[in-house]
Amino acid sequence: MRANEIKDLIIKGDAAGTAWGVEEMLAAGLAVDDIIQGILVSAMNVVGERFREGQIFVPEMLIAARAMKAGLKILEPLILQAGRKYLGKVVIGTVKGDLHDIGKNLVGTMLQGAGWDVVDLGVDVAPEKFLKAVKEQKPAAIGLSALLSTTMGSMKTVLGLLEQEGLRSQVKVLVGGAPVSEKYATEIGADGYAPDAGTAVHVFARYAS
Amino acid sequence: MNSKERLTRRLAGKPVDRAPNCNLIMAFAPLYIGKPQSQFYLDYKVLVESNLRVAKDFDLDILGAISDPFREVFDFGGKVEFPEDDIPLCSDNLLKSYEDLPKLQIFDPYRSTRMQDRIQGIELYKREAGSEYPIMGWVEAPFAEAVDLRGMNEIMLDVYDHPEKLHQLLEICLEAEIRSAVAQIKAGADLIGMGDAAASLLGPDLFGAFALPYEQRLIAAVHEAGALARLHICGNTTAILNLMKLSGADIIDVDWKVNFKLACETYRGYAAACGNFDPVAVVQQGTPARIREAVWKCLDAGDANTLIMAGCEIPLSTPHENLKAIAEALRDYPRY
Ligand code: B1M
Numbered sequence: 316m317r318a319n320e321i322k323d324l325i326i327k328g329d330a331a332g333t334a335w336g337v338e339e340m341l342a343a344g345l346a347v348d349d350i351i352q353g354i355l356v357s358a359m360n361v362v363g364e365r366f367r368e369g370q371i372f373v374p375e376m377l378i379a380a381r382a383m384k385a386g387l388k389i390l391e392p393l394i395l396q397a398g399r400k401y402l403g404k405v406v407i408g409t410v411k412g413d414l415h416d417i418g419k420n421l422v423g424t425m426l427q428g429a430g431w432d433v434v435d436l437g438v439d440v441a442p443e444k445f446l447k448a449v450k451e452q453k454p455a456a457i458g459l460s461a462l463l464s465t466t467m468g469s470m471k472t473v474l475g476l477l478e479q480e481g482l483r484s485q486v487k488v489l490v491g492g493a494p495v496s497e498k499y500a501t502e503i504g505a506d507g508y509a510p511d512a513g514t515a516v517h518v519f520a521r522y523a524s
Numbered sequence: 525m526n527s528k529e530r531l532t533r534r535l536a537g538k539p540v541d542r543a544p545n546c547n548l549i550m551a552f553a554p555l556y557i558g559k560p561q562s563q564f565y566l567d568y569k570v571l572v573e574s575n576l577r578v579a580k581d582f583d584l585d586i587l588g589a590i591s592d593p594f595r596e597v598f599d600f601g602g603k604v605e606f607p608e609d610d611i612p613l614c615s616d617n618l619l620k621s622y623e624d625l626p627k628l629q630i631f632d633p634y635r636s637t638r639m640q641d642r643i644q645g646i647e648l649y650k651r652e653a654g655s656e657y658p659i660m661g662w663v664e665a666p667f668a669e670a671v672d673l674r675g676m677n678e679i680m681l682d683v684y685d686h687p688e689k690l691h692q693l694l695e696i697c698l699e700a701e702i703r704s705a706v707a708q709i710k711a712g713a714d715l716i717g718m719g720d721a722a723a724s725l726l727g728p729d730l731f732g733a734f735a736l737p738y739e740q741r742l743i744a745a746v747h748e749a750g751a752l753a754r755l756h757i758c759g760n761t762t763a764i765l766n767l768m769k770l771s772g773a774d775i776i777d778v779d780w781k782v783n784f785k786l787a788c789e790t791y792r793g794y795a796a797a798c799g800n801f802d803p804v805a806v807v808q809q810g811t812p813a814r815i816r817e818a819v820w821k822c823l824d825a826g827d828a829n830t831l832i833m834a835g836c837e838i839p840l841s842t843p844h845e846n847l848k849a850i851a852e853a854l855r856d857y858p859r860y
Contacts, residue, residue: 328684369763372727374680381681414615417676417725439615464804464839494804 316340318354321386325358326365328378330385337386347393355383355428356516363425363513373417380424387428401432402523403455406448408436409492410469415462418492421512422458429516431523442472449477449486456487456506456522458515464494471503487522491515527585527657528714535752535774535796537828542854544585546775546798546833547847548756550592551611551840553578562606565591568645576653582844583851587653589645589708590662590717596700597672599636600628617675622689628673630700633707642704643711650712658715660754661708665720666738669697676722683730690734698738702745715752715775718742724759724779731764736771743772754798758836762786769794779835780806785825798831808839812849819853 321336340350362379365371405426409419416438427433434452436444445457461467470490477483487506490499500508506522509515525533531544553574554564563570575587592612594604602618619628633639642661649659664672670693671679682690705716723735743753755773757764760781768776769791778787778799788797801807801818810818822832832854838847 372730372763373725374683374730375727377677377680378684412610414613417680420677464808465841 321354322358322361325355325379325382325386326361328375328382330378330382333382334385334389337389341389341393347390350390351387351428351430355386356430359383359425359428360513363511367511367513376421377417380421380428383428384424402430402520404432404434404452405456405458405519406434406436406445406452406454407458407460408440408445409438410459410461410466410473411439411441412469413461413463413466414438415460415492418462418512419458419460422460422491422509422515425512425516426458426519429520431519442469442476445473446476446480446482449482450480454486456489456519458489458491458519459505461490461492461495467492467494467499470495470505474504489515489518526655527579528655531585531658531831534831535829540860542857542860543823543826543830543832545583545851545854546586546831547584547850548590548777548833548837549575549578549584549588550590550837552838552842552847555840556581556844561609561611565606565612566641568641568648571645572648572652576649579657582847583854585657586660586715587649587657588660588662588717589642589649589713590660590719591642593664593668593672593719595638595642596631596664596669596697596704598638599631599633600673600700602673614672617673617678619674619693622686622693625689625692625696628693628696630696630703633704639704639707643707646708646711646713654712659713661705661711661713661716661751663701663704663708663716663718663742664697665718665723665735665755666694666697666701666742667723667735668720669701670694671722673697676725679722680725683726683734687733694734694738698741701742705742705746705751706749709746709749709751713751715754716746717754717756720755720757721759724757724761724764726764728764728767732767736767739771739773747772755795756836765790771795775831777833777835781835784822788826788830792827796829796831797826798833800833800835803834803836803839807834807846807850808842810846812845812852815846815849816853816856819850820857823854823857823859 316336316339324332366376407423423433423435459470489507490505491509497508507518509518525541530540534540557574559570594612594614598604603616605613746753752774754775756777758779762782773795775798776795780800780802784800791797806818
């Protein structure tokens with residue numbers, strides 16, 4: 316199987332085919348990093364692009380992400396065995412009072428695919444819980460997602476809490492979700508904003524350790 | 525001209541004193557009359573009293589029984605929490621596995637808890653203001669209900685992984701929604717609104733397979749029972765506008781992300797478009813001047829039967845002068 320064929324399987328959302336293809340690539344001697352960057356991440360970039368352009372929709376994006384994860388799963392033991400470093404750790408979650416998680420999950424999967432160690436705190440995450448995760452997990456960055464104009468204020472609370480605890484300089488804070496904008500991110504003092512999951516990967520990449 | 529006459533005439537494309545104000549009111553209503561949120565969801569008397577006050581004070585033209593998406597989930601046996609002063613929360617999915625599908629009992633709306641409460645709300649509306657206002661019942665559309673029961677992430681994968689099981693679930697949801705809609709019509713609802721926001725995440729093929737056919741059957745049942753149907757799919761529905769017009773709905777809501785002129789053209793001859801300024805940036809955060817501009821822009825784009833609303837629910841913390849500004853813009857529009 317050729318790299319492009321595996322990419323197509325990911326784009327089509329064929330998890331079993333992707334896993335099989337990745338195994339073949341390994342057997343053929345391709346390096347883990349090349350498989351991740353050249354196939355998995357590259358396929359998800361295409362998926363992200365097609366989603367942005369309205370050629371595919373949420374279900375297609377989710378099955379592609381699942382296929383990508385199936386490929387990643389084959390590589391995981393090798394990643395750990397080789398002592399290969401993650402890009403770093405990120406903690407993500409949907410803010411307090413907010414149950415919307417599809418966008419946040421996609422961001423998480425894309426980051427995982429790009430080589431981050433992702434800790435997902437789930438939905439309705441209280442500011443204190445983000446704080447606790449920062450203290451315990453020591454991530455390079457945290458990603459806050461909000462889909463409601465009534466809950467996006469919680470992002471500011473998280474930032475304030477980090478500041479108050481003297482942790483603000485130790486962790487980058489990224490925000491996203493439909494009602495959030497670049498302008499809002501700047502206003503509340505976040506380090507970055509991404510309008511979609513594909514862009515989030517690029518923005519987080521700035522903070523790789 | 526009262527609201528009932530206004531809506532009827534406008535839908536028929538006949539002259540009106542002003543276009544009907546069809547905004548969706550939920551969490552805003554209890555806040556407006558100083559009642560805790562939970563009472564609005566659990567007690568039809570609070571829902572009716574608060575909506576009547578809002579309709580009178582802000583010149584709305586429809587009295588709605590819409591409140592939250594979880595009435596049916598509750599009556600199916602799902603766990604829904606009602607925080608004292610917040611919107612209801614359903615964080616645990618009732619149908620975790622399709623193996624449990626046979627256990628899913630379709631509820632009898634008359635013996636249920638929350639749908640029965642809604643039916644009583646319609647009866648009360650009818651007594652209090654039935655000759656003056658059109659009364660709108662509400663149900664989840666079958667696809668949205670399937671999502672409420674099983675979870676959004678799950679259904680988004682089911683469309684590929686378990687299409688047949690999903691159709692079985694959708695049949696159950698359809699039956700429950702038809703019963704709920706017909707009971708509301710018998711109680712006095714003039715129109716039935718149905719929410720299918722989750723369907724906005726599907727592309728045309730999947731929308732055509734899993735959402736549209738069930739909307740069509742629900743709407744046919746609403747018509748047969750003698751009421752009008754209003755389809756509400758918020759989100760960016762540009763890719764499915766052409767299919768939505770085939771739903772049979774008399775009114776189709778249009779969220780702010782869609783080009784309203786395009787929507788009005790697409791629905792011409794099929795349904796009245798209802799939309800479509802941004803509920804957050806324009807209504808909640810905008811100024812009366814910006815609201816007037818947005819309302820007039822919609823009216824300019826529309827036809828003789830076009831209805832006006834923000835793309836979705838009026839946000840809780842909307843300043844009162846902004847909601848007033850919508851009514852004033854409708855009243856002052858110079859080109860009816
Ligand atoms: C950290 O860095 C980053 C970077 C990028 C990030 C990021 C983080 N997070 C997201 N991104 C970005 O990347 C993603 C992929 O590219 C993108 O993620 P998105 O999440 O934007 O996009 C997803 C891929 C797809 N989009 C979605 O998943 C949202 C779809 C819609 C239909 C939606 C859904 C599905 C739901 N809802 Co709700 N819902 C709506 C939405 C209307 C619509 N059609 O858009 C919206 C968001 N809901 C709304 C509302 C009001 C509500 N919802 C509610 C409930 C629900 C459901 C539970 C039924 C369900 C959520 C299920 C779930 N598991 O997520 C209620 C609130 C519940 C709660 N406490 O959270 C309720 C309050 C309704 C009620 N009265 O009960 C509206 C919000 C209005 C506002 N601006 O405040 C809404 C826009 C609908 C509307 N038109 O009014 C980007 O934003």
